Amino acid sequence: MKPFAYHQPDRIPDAAKLLTSIEDSKLLAGGMTLIPTLKQRLASPPALVDLSRLGHLKGITDDGATITIGAMTPHAVVAASKLVKAKIPGLAALASMIGDPAVRIRGTIGGSVANNDPAADYPAGVLGLGATVVTSTREIAADGFFRGLFETALEPGEIITALRFPMPLKAGYAKFKAPASRYALVGVFVAKFADGVRVAVTGAGSGVFRVPPMEEALSRSFDPSAIAAIRIDTDGLTSDIHAEADYRAHLVTVMAKRAVDAAVS
Amino acid sequence: MGNVIGIGASPKRKEDQRFLTGRGNYVSDIKRPGMTAGVFVRSPHGHAILRSIDKSAALASPGVIAVLTGEDAAADKLGSLPCGWGITDAKGVPMKEPPFPMLAQGKVRFVGDMVAFVVAETPAQASAAAELLTVDYEVLPSVVGVLEAVRPGAPQLFDDVPNNICCDWELGDKAAVETAFRKAAHVAKLSLVNNRLIGNPMEPRAAIAEYEPGTDRFTLWTTSQFPHVVRFLMGALVLNIPQHKLRVVAPDVGGGFGVKQFHYGEEAVITWAAKRVMRPIKWVASRSEGYVSDRHGRDHVTEAELALDETGKFLAFRVNTLANMGGYLSTFGPNIPTNLYGPLLGGVYTTPAIYCNVKVVFTNTVPVDAYRGAGRPEATFVLERIVDVAASEMGIDRVEIRRRNMIPKEAYPYQTPVLVQYDSGDPMGCLDGALVAADVKNFGIRKAESARRGKFRGLGYSTYVEACGLAPSRFAGRLGARGGLYESATVRVHPTGQVTVMIGTHNHGQGHETTFAQIVSEKLGVAFDNVDIVFGDTDRVQFGMGTYGSRSLVVGGAALSKATDKVVAKGKKIAAHLLEAAEVDIQFEAGKFSVAGTDRMKTFEEIAGAAYVPHDYPLEVLEPGLEEQAYYDPVNFTYPGGCHIAEVEIDPETGTVTLVNYTAVDDVGTVINPMIVEGQLHGGIVQGVGQALYENAVYDEGSGQLLSGSLMDYCMPRADHMPMMKIATHSTLCTHTPMGVKGCGEVGTIGSPAAVINAVVDALSHLGVTHVDMPATPNRIWRLLQNASLPVAAE
Incomplete structure (x- = not known):
């Protein structure tokens, strides 16, 4: 690890100011990706801006129509939340499948969404539920937020403060874990709303994406059999030492079916 | 008390x-007065000419005390890292033994090969300076696979090692085997790969070296399984330090599995450097560094043929193997795929004629050496797999074909056609015990229950023997050992x-x-x-x-x-x-x-x-x-063995293999502490299951980059991969050790890969699958199912 300055601001505007005034500085949320890259000397930002003192970024609230989760809320809190388990059990299940207990205790929803790792779980939940990304300056719909491999709509100095989720009629997540890392080799989030179904896939390609043919089929019949014959194209899917693209494509269908199963059971 | x-x-x-x-005391816990920090600069290329190294920026970096390279080592007339075994080919020609400099000279031959050592006041300063070292490489194409390395036109690692072949080794009566094959009623054939493994002990390697000018004595603290051997190899053969002036300490060591039973260049470099800088130096490897410098294991490509008569009796066994040595010969390297492999091909069977040829091959990969089991898991895998193939092809039950060929208890001591003489054993007794413990008679009920859930269930056997208690020095000396054992x-x-x-x-x-x-x-x-x-x-x-x-x-x-x-x-x-x-x-x-x-x-x-x-x-x-x-000094090897039975369930939708039951009945001779023996079996079996289902070291052909270079990409077995195991012993006493003991450290790793893969193949046999290479990953199983045109299970 190379030396860096460490800031722990008390207010969002201070954090944003530090971030814009110190070139190449990085936000530190749970640090589950950032700290390992620092330790391996793969990144050497001149300063870290730690969000841990911003207490109001933690917590889960319910306004009747939506659930809002503060950006600094750890995965373990979401997984164990009675509120989330009651209103969006698929999202609590997703949080319970991230990493291992240590990662779930340190890692945060805001950090995961901002990092947009192509194999992270939360982007599938956020996109699958059509959530709103609330930032220090605006609100961004999930459909416009994720821009592929580690890219998002966030502007320099813009800080995610919360994720706001609409409540689905049903939702479920199924994840095929990469054997070594336990990231999603393929993860599929399925959510049914009054006006239709959303299907979001993580792990399979360079970023989270939706599967319109599955959404249409499931909107007609919210049952695994409705999508059993739908194959997604291998174009743009990842091939690596763990899984070839056609296997990933196959797993998208299998995991989508299992996500529907999880949603209805 | x-x-x-x-x-x-x-x-x-x-x-x-x-x-x-x-309250353990590991190398990295030790602090010496005035201690400095050392960092190795390693080659990022699989194969390259080392044109020049510019130290100036690194030397000018804050806190830097020294930067040492292969040129400095050559100027000090230091020796090459020695190989402890010298094997010969069929004509008695010694193996090719190119020098293994402790810091690369002229060329680098694998990603991780050491090119320089930076000593500074703190680890951070040493790391920062290491990044400033300018190394001018002329990158050459790498060759990483054994099949590719022996092809005409392949990149050549050494000028005087044609076709990258270190030694073309053989064992057994080739003519008798050929005669037997001509008379055979059936010949079973099998091509297989024994996957390359990385040991991953929990504690990474580390060392501290100190020189005391007052007494002219060196002390090396190192994560070693054999400090006296390090003292001899390093002191006498590399650094020219008299034995009485060199103390080697291996304090608490957090796991070895073979990875720490070699003399490593890092030990020699840090000891040499400690005197040059007149300060103690500590080096602690990172996990990533371990992946590209800890010696790897296995990595064979094999063609095997088993000749049988019409009743299923084995007449002869022929095995041709290409074994990967990596970029240089490590301490025991050439011994593992030869002397610890060929003599085990008799297994627990009465096969009268066996011939084995092993081509030992250099490639642009980390040197390969002993890893828990070392040669014997590879031999067991070849034999126990082809026995299943033969049984299937001849329509003979897999247990029955084993019984027909097993050495009966009364036939011990038993002389095999491949050098070794088993002193004692009762493979049939282990098999009978395991059949009961694994509840094999009700397997059909369990398989039907799995089928109702859309899953395929399979059962696999491995009835095996190994040679351990290394080793009778006289015998080892004849095989090429350069020391006593x-x-x-x-x-x-x-x-x-x-x-x-x-x-x-x-x-x-x-x-x-x-x-x-x-x-x-x-x-x-x-x-x-x-x-x-x-x-x-x-x-x-x-x-x-x-x-x-x-x-x-x-x-x-x-x-x-x-x-x-x-x-x-x-x-x-x-x-x-x-x-x-x-x-x-x-x-x-x-x-x-x-x-x-x-x-x-x-x-x-x-x-x-x-x-x-x-x-x-x-x-x-x-x-x-x-x-x-x-x-x-033992008079013979000991021969533990037993019967392992694995039961797996496969999800055809995803290709996931789940190990659902595991039974081992082993003959380890006298048991001193049953709890410790059970623990050794548990750990050994998990490592074998790791090889069968999860672990795979993958290199990129051409660039020589290690693609599975971290725990994110190299899958170690975990607790939730394992069912509760049924472990029992069925011991016969070793006739030549004082207490009748046979050893138990490696049996689990040796017996288990074949049992697991035999179970996987059994589960898929109704689809015409006859072999699955390790590791049996979900992607690999799914691909086999695709090729078998499996109708996708309807929901």
């Missing part, structure tokens, strides 16, 4: 007191009767401090708590060859047993004098020396006291003191 706890008991492990309370133990009885044992093996997780104390407690009748075991320090322990090849109890324990016998013999002489009786009338039992047929006796403590306070003592015939030493 305390009681005798002897052979057959399962006391809690003595060493766990410190390990479980965070005996062990030594000293039993020091203190004036108050407590005992300190100095032994040349090294405990890094095996429980020696407990097992060896039980032997002493039993044999001398002293309390278990009154025995301490000292190891891992060349200044404290007389000599030793270390721990590997399941040898510690078999060879070291035998030396310890002999030394305790000498203590008893001397005690009898002292007792005879004190009790005014003839020495032949003195009996020793349960810690008491007594005159036969009388109630006159002296306790062990009284005899110890008399030995050190010799007021009334036969000084004319006996020296004072009670301390005895023994060296033991």
Whole structure:
């Protein structure tokens, strides 16, 4: 690890100011990706801006129509939340499948969404539920937020403060874990709303994406059999030492079916 | 204080007191006054000419004390890293043995090859300076696979090693095998890959070196399984340090699995550097560094053929293997795929003719050497797989074909056609025991239940034998060993009767401090708590060859047993004098020396006291003191074996293999501590399951980059991969070790890969699948199912 300055601001505007005034500085949320890259000397930002003192970024609230989760809320809190388990059990299940207990205790929803790792779980939940990304300056719909491999709509100095989720009629997540890392080799989030179904896939390609043919089929019949014959194209899917693209494509269908199963059971 | 706890008991492990309370003492825990930090600069290329190294920026970096390269080592006339075995080809021509410089000279031959060593005041300063070193490489194409390396036109690692072949080794009667194949009613054939593995001990390698100018002595603390061998190899052959001026200490070591039983260049570099900078230096490898520098294991490509008569009796076995050595010869490298492989191809069967050819091949990969099992898992996998293939092709039940060919218990000692003679064993007994323990008779019910859930269930057998207790020196010498393979133990009885044992093996997780104390407690009748075991320090322990090849109890324990016998013999002489009786009338039992047929006796403590306070003592015939030493060189290998049965369930939708049941019935000879033996079996089996289902070291052909270079990409087996295992022993006693022990450290790793893969193939056999390469990953199984045109299960 190379030396860096460490800031722990008390207010969002201070954090944003530090971030814009110190070139190449990085936000530190749970640090589950950032700290390992620092330790391996793969990144050497001149300063870290730690969000841990911003207490109001933690917590889960319910306004009747939506659930809002503060950006600094750890995965373990979401997984164990009675509120989330009651209103969006698929999202609590997703949080319970991230990493291992240590990662779930340190890692945060805001950090995961901002990092947009192509194999992270939360982007599938956020996109699958059509959530709103609330930032220090605006609100961004999930459909416009994720821009592929580690890219998002966030502007320099813009800080995610919360994720706001609409409540689905049903939702479920199924994840095929990469054997070594336990990231999603393929993860599929399925959510049914009054006006239709959303299907979001993580792990399979360079970023989270939706599967319109599955959404249409499931909107007609919210049952695994409705999508059993739908194959997604291998174009743009990842091939690596763990899984070839056609296997990933196959797993998208299998995991989508299992996500529907999880949603209805 | 305390009681005798002897052979057959399962006391809690003595060493766990410190390990479980965070009071272990590992190399990286040690701090020396004035200690500096060292970092190695390693090649980022698989194959390149090392044109030049510009040290200037690194030397100018804050805190830097020295930057050393291969040129500096050459200028100091330091030796090449030695190989401990010299094998020969069929014509008696010695293997090609190119130099292995401790820092690369002229060329780099694998990603991770060391090109420089940076010493600075702090680890951060050393790392920062290392990044400033300018190395001018002329990158060459890399070759990483054995098939590719022997092809015409392949990149050549060494100018004088044509086709990258280090040695074209063979064993067995080729003509007899060919004759038998001509008469065969059936020939089973199998091509397979034995996947490359990375050991991943929990503690990464580390070292501290210090030079004391006042005494002209060096001390090296290192994460080693054999400190005395490091002292010899490094002191005598690399650095030219006299043995009496070099102390090597291997304190608590957090797992080895073979990875730490070699003399590494890092040890030599840091020791050499410590004198150059006149300061102690510490180096601790990162996990990533371990991936590209710890010696790897396995990596074979094999073609095997088994000839059978019409009844399924094995007539002959022919095996052709290409074995990957990596970029250089490591300490035991060429011995593993040859001497520890070919002689095991007889297995537990009466196959009369066997021929084995192994081409030992250099590639642009980390050097390959012994990894838990070392050669024997590879042999067992080839044999136990082809037995299943033959059974399937001939329509003979897999258990039945094994029974028809098994060596009966009465036939021991049994001479195989491939050098080794098994002294004892009962493979049929292990098989029968395992069939019952695994509830094989109800497997059909379980398979039907799986089928109802859309899953495929399979059962796999591995009836195997291995050779361990390395090794009879005379035998090893004939095979090319350049050293002896005996062990030594000293039993020091203190004036108050407590005992300190100095032994040349090294405990890094095996429980020696407990097992060896039980032997002493039993044999001398002293309390278990009154025995301490000292190891891992060349200044404290007389000599030793270390721990590997399941040898510690078999060879070291035998030396310890002999030394305790000498203590008893001397005690009898002292007792005879004190009790005014003839020495032949003195009996020793349960810690008491007594005159036969009388109630006159002296306790062990009284005899110890008399030995050190010799007021009334036969000084004319006996020296004072009670301390005895023994060296033991085994007369043969030992041959543990057994039967492992794996049961798997496969999800055809995803290709995921789940191990649902595992049964092992093993013959490990006398069991000293059943709890520790069970633990060794558990760990060994998990490592074998890791090879079968999860682990795979993958290199990129052409660039030589290690693609599975971290725990994110290299899948180690985890607790939730394993079912509860059924472990039992069915022991016959070794006829030539003092206590009848055979060793148990590697049996789990040797028996299990074949059992698991045989189960996977069984589960898929209805689809025409005849073989699955390791690791049987979900992607690989799914691909096989696609090729088998499996109709996708409808929901």
